[in-house]
Amino acid sequence: MAESKQEFDVLVLPGDGIGLEVTEEAVKVLKATGQLHGLTFEMKTALVGGAAIDAEGAPVSEETIKLAADADAVLMGAVGGTKWDDLPTDKRPEKGLLGMRKALDLFANLRPVQVFGPLAAASTLKPEVVKGIDLLVIRELVSDLYFGEPRGIRDTPNGREGYNTMRYLDWEVERVARKAFEIAMGRRRKVTSVDKANVLETSALWREVVIEVARDFPEVELDHMYVDNCSMQLIRNPAQFDVIVTGNIFGDILSDEASMLTGSIGMLPSASLGEGAALYEPVHGSAPDIAGQGKANPLAMILSAAMMLEISCQAPEAAASIRDAVNRVLEEGYRTGDIAEEGSSVVSCSEMGDLVTERLSGQG
Ligand code: NAD
Numbered sequence: 001m002a003e004s005k006q007e008f009d010v011l012v013l014p015g016d017g018i019g020l021e022v023t024e025e026a027v028k029v030l031k032a033t034g035q036l037h038g039l040t041f042e043m044k045t046a047l048v049g050g051a052a053i054d055a056e057g058a059p060v061s062e063e064t065i066k067l068a069a070d071a072d073a074v075l076m077g078a079v080g081g082t083k084w085d086d087l088p089t090d091k092r093p094e095k096g097l098l099g100m101r102k103a104l105d106l107f108a109n110l111r112p113v114q115v116f117g118p119l120a121a122a123s124t125l126k127p128e129v130v131k132g133i134d135l136l137v138i139r140e141l142v143s144d145l146y147f148g149e150p151r152g153i154r155d156t157p158n159g160r161e162g163y164n165t166m167r168y169l170d171w172e173v174e175r176v177a178r179k180a181f182e183i184a185m186g187r188r189r190k191v192t193s194v195d196k197a198n199v200l201e202t203s204a205l206w207r208e209v210v211i212e213v214a215r216d217f218p219e220v221e222l223d224h225m226y227v228d229n230c231s232m233q234l235i236r237n238p239a240q241f242d243v244i245v246t247g248n249i250f251g252d253i254l255s256d257e258a259s260m261l262t263g264s265i266g267m268l269p270s271a272s273l274g275e276g277a278a279l280y281e282p283v284h285g286s287a288p289d290i291a292g293q294g295k296a297n298p299l300a301m302i303l304s305a306a307m308m309l310e311i312s313c314q315a316p317e318a319a320a321s322i323r324d325a326v327n328r329v330l331e332e333g334y335r336t337g338d339i340a341e342e343g344s345s346v347v348s349c350s351e352m353g354d355l356v357t358e359r360l361s362g363q364g
Helices: 018-037 050-056 062-070 094-103 117-122 170-185 201-214 227-236 248-262 299-311 316-331 349-358
Strands: 007-015 040-045 073-078 108-114 134-140 152-156 159-163 190-195 221-226 243-246 269-273 278-282
Touching: 007 018, 007 050, 007 062, 018 040, 018 073, 018 299, 018 316, 018 349, 062 094, 073 094, 073 299, 108 170, 108 248, 108 299, 117 316, 134 170, 134 248, 170 190, 170 201, 170 243, 190 201, 190 227, 190 248, 201 221, 221 227, 227 243, 227 248, 243 248, 269 299, 278 299, 299 316, 299 349, 316 349
Parallel strands: 007 040, 007 073, 073 278, 134 243, 190 221, 190 243
Antiparallel strands: 108 134, 108 269, 152 159, 269 278
């Protein structure tokens, strides 16, 4: 059997604000994990967002996009900040992120929602409802209502009209559905496809294609849920879900709803996948209110690095050793300010990174 790859080219894009602080901690944890698990990372760093606007005149340069396309994976912090808030929309830091998504055709956005036992009380839901949640929302990211044409605002005899086009091509559904089934095979083998097939033709096609793809994965259980019911079920009984796959607009809303089950934005990682290099980033933004003060929670970024190990490096043991280390640190009562409770030991961003690094193990 061919030996699996052990060396990886990683493009690191710290971005702005707390992006810089949390990325430093994730890189620290990644290097230490690599040493324990026999993996090496060739890391290049580049600018994105406001930092790139200031130094290179654009939120992401062609050169950075090329570096990303040539890498095995991209690890990104966050972009944005008050300094660039008055720029026109197409010149703002966030354009760097959108440009990267488009250039790499990152069509599947993955947001895992896992409740770490010691943080169950941080959720706004009852601990018995959130206990044991381990679900993954896969949102199609580059089509649907957000990209459909025609779109616009026009004058009509009945008044001004705003209009958008909800649309999907069969192959756009197929590739994201296939990704969902492949990922479900490595989890609890259950896919819930979310649509609104009772009223939308776009959803009728979506459902048809998902059923076709499911034939290639007989070991995976597939069920279908209308989006309104899904939003209710996420609050009522979130532990019933394994993998949820859905279109861009439904996924936008459901993934935010699902992520809040954990109660803290500083804990949420994400991955965006295409056919080539994938992008890993925390769900949170650049948090200008706490940037540069050592108060940021680096765990979302560290858990994004764990996702990178699992998906792009095919090193599930290394990923598990990071998650176990995070759990251990939380069990011992260490918290950054955003997740602090009475009686916990509040630590800084870099202290949290050090604690996770110290608790990594070679076994996973
Ligand atoms: P935000 O996620 O940056 O912050 C929201 C709140 O959560 C703030 O109070 C912040 O202090 C807190 N917070 C966020 N991450 C935290 C962490 N890791 N540890 C502790 N506390 C944390 O969202 P915002 O305030 O709406 O946006 C700030 C800037 O970030 C804006 O310029 C926005 O456009 C940008 N943004 C970027 C991304 C991205 O890069 N993917 C995502 C969202 C927002």
